[in-house]
Amino acid sequence: MPTAAEMLQAEFGSFADVVRAHAAERPDAGAIATVDRKLSFAELDAYGDLIAVGLQRDGVPQGEAVAICGLNGWAYAALWLGILRAGAVVAPLAQSSTPEALALMIEDCGSRLFFADRAIADTVDIPAGVTFVPLDEEAGFEAWLPEAGATPKPVAIDPGDAFNIIYSSGTTGTPKGIVHSHLMRWRHVTAYGGLLFTPQTVSLQSTPLYSNTTLVNFLPCLGNGGKSVLMKKFDAREFLTLSEAEGVTTAMLVPVQYKRLLAEPDFDSFDLSAYQMKFCTSAPFAADLKADILKRWPGGLVEFYGMTEGGGSCALRAHEFPDKLHTVGQPMPGHDIRLIDEDGKEVPQGGIGEVVGRSGTIMKGYHNRPEQTRATHWHDAEGNLYIRTGDVGRFDEDGFLQLMDRTKDMIISGGFNIYPSDLEAIVIEHPEVEEVAVIGVASEQWGESPVGVVVGPSDAEAVKVWANERLGKTQRLAAVHIVDELPRSAIGKVLKRELRESLNL
Missing domain, CATH: 2.30.38.10 (Luciferase; Domain 3)
Incomplete structure (x- = not known):
C-alpha cells in the first residue's frame, strides 16, 4: 500500500484510502475533536469500516445515496468516511430545512437510510421504505453498527463516480441536488496539500457539514492528515475559546461570523497566535471587515469566490x-x-x-x-x-x-443561499395575498435578510407570522410591506430594483 504522501501526489486517489493510510502511519494522531468525543485516525478509520459494513449489510449498493441530517458531531464525520468507503454517495441535508423539504430531498436522492438527529426525524414524514437511524443518540447509532472488527467488501472508485449530492435549496419547493465527483473532491483535497493543509493542521469547523463551505476545509484537512475540530453550532465565544485551547491553525468562516467574532468585547485578549491562515466564502465580504481582520487576527486571510x-x-x-x-x-x-x-x-x-x-x-x-x-x-x-x-x-x-x-435574485443570509422564488411560492398561498415579491435587504446581523412585499392584505405582521411558520429557519422573513401594486416591466416582470428604491430598502 502506498504511503499517504505518495497517494496525495497522484492525479487521482480515494479519500477513504488516504484516510486509511494516515491511520496506518499515525494511528494515535487526532483526527476528529468535539466537545464530547475525540477520535484518533485509527478510531475514525475503524468507524469508517463498520459504517461501510453496515451499509453493505443493509443492501446499499455502490453509487446509491445515503441521507444525513443533523448537527456537527463525531458520528456525522465518521459517516462521511464510511459512506464513501462503501462506494455510496453522501447526501448531507440542511437541518434548517422544513420537514416537507427534507422528505422531498430524501425521496429525490433515493436513500434507503436516514441518519438524523432525533428531534429532526420526529418532525419529518419519512418516505415509505426508508429506515431511520439516530445520529445524536450514541447508543442507537452504535446499535446499528456491526460488531467491532468487521471489514467491508472492497469497492473500486472511478474518478467520475459521484462523491456527494449537496442540495442548494432547503425549501418546500423542488429540491436541486448538486452532484460532485470523486475527482472533483480529490482535487480539492490535494490543491493545497503540503502548504495550507498538513498533518500539523488543526482546522476548526463552525459551519454545518452539509455545506460546501465547510467541506472545502473539512475534507482537505482530514485528507492531508490534519485534525478537524467540530462545533455543533457557531458561538463566537466558544469559537475563540476552542481556537486558543486547541491551537487552531486554520478555519473557514462566512463574513457574518467574522463580524460577530471581532465584535466580542475581549476578542483581542484571546491567544490566536497559532493561526496560519483563515478563509472566507459564501457571501459578500466588506473591505473594511477584511482590513479589521488583517489588523487584529494573526495569520493570512484568503477569500474564495x-x-x-x-x-x-x-x-x-x-x-x-x-x-x-x-x-x-x-x-x-x-x-x-x-x-x-x-x-x-x-x-x-x-x-x-x-x-x-x-x-x-x-x-x-x-x-x-x-x-x-x-x-x-x-x-x-x-x-x-x-x-x-x-x-x-x-x-x-x-x-x-x-x-x-x-443577475439572480438570490439572497445570501448568514452564508446561506435563499431563493426568493421559493419564499414567494409559500407567501402567495396566504388567503389574502394577491401578489408577492421577496427581496434581500442589508442586515447588520446576517449580511442580508429576506423581506416580503405583498399586495392585498391589511395586516403585514400577521402575514409575516403566517409565512414564517411555514418557512425554514434560514428563510424567515425579516419584515413584510404592503403595497398597492408591484412595479412591472412591459413583459410583466417584477422590477425588484424599483421596488427596493420605492420602499427605501
Missing part, C-alpha cells in the same frame, strides 16, 4: 494585496474566468458582464435535473464548457475581479 456547482473560482490573498480588498481576487491556478453579455458573447477588456468559469472542478450536474444543468452551461468558441454564475462583475487593470451585482 466561486459556486458549489464549481466552474471557475477566484482567490484574494488579502494579506498580500491589502489594496485589493474591494475585489474577490484573481482566478485561481488552472481556473479560466470570463465575462459575457446578455447574448452570450465575451465582453471586451474592462467591460462588465456575467461571470462564467471553467476548471477541473465542475459538478457532474444537478441530480435528476438535466434541463437545469444545461441552463448553467456556456461554451466558448472551441466548445469548452463553462459554468454560469449569475453574478455580474468586471476585471480591473491587474486582473482582479470586482463583483458589481447579481
